[in-house]
Amino acid sequence: MADIKYEILETIGVLSESPKGWTKELNLISWNGRNPKYDLRDWAPDKEKMGKGVTLSKEELQQLKEILLTKEIS
């Protein structure tokens, strides 16, 4: 991760927290100074490490919202 620069511009929400303090978060992040994207991934306490995750455009996030509104999650 040494050469990846990022800036968390906004924490939209926290989905969960593990017993060891890792949190799964939806953030708005600028990677390497580029335009910010929405980002869903796990983070160690104090953001010391990051897990794998996905980045999402605004359109993808809005589509995800539509999907979650129309599908029953069981």
Next chain:
Amino acid sequence: MADIKYEILETIGVLSESPKGWTKELNLISWNGRNPKYDLRDWAPDKEKMGKGVTLSKEELQQLKEILLTKEIS
């Protein structure tokens, strides 16, 4: 990926499709025969390759839905 077995039990929805045909999908997937989890990631056409992604429990997905319902995505 050779030794990861997975079974897509349900495609909940497709968030987007790239010009090269990769799709960002929310699926319900059983990894290595374990209990199914929700999974958000990119897939190549015909599921030949997968990108990085996140798995989500039902509770995390419901929390994500709450977040998307209460936050304005701009």
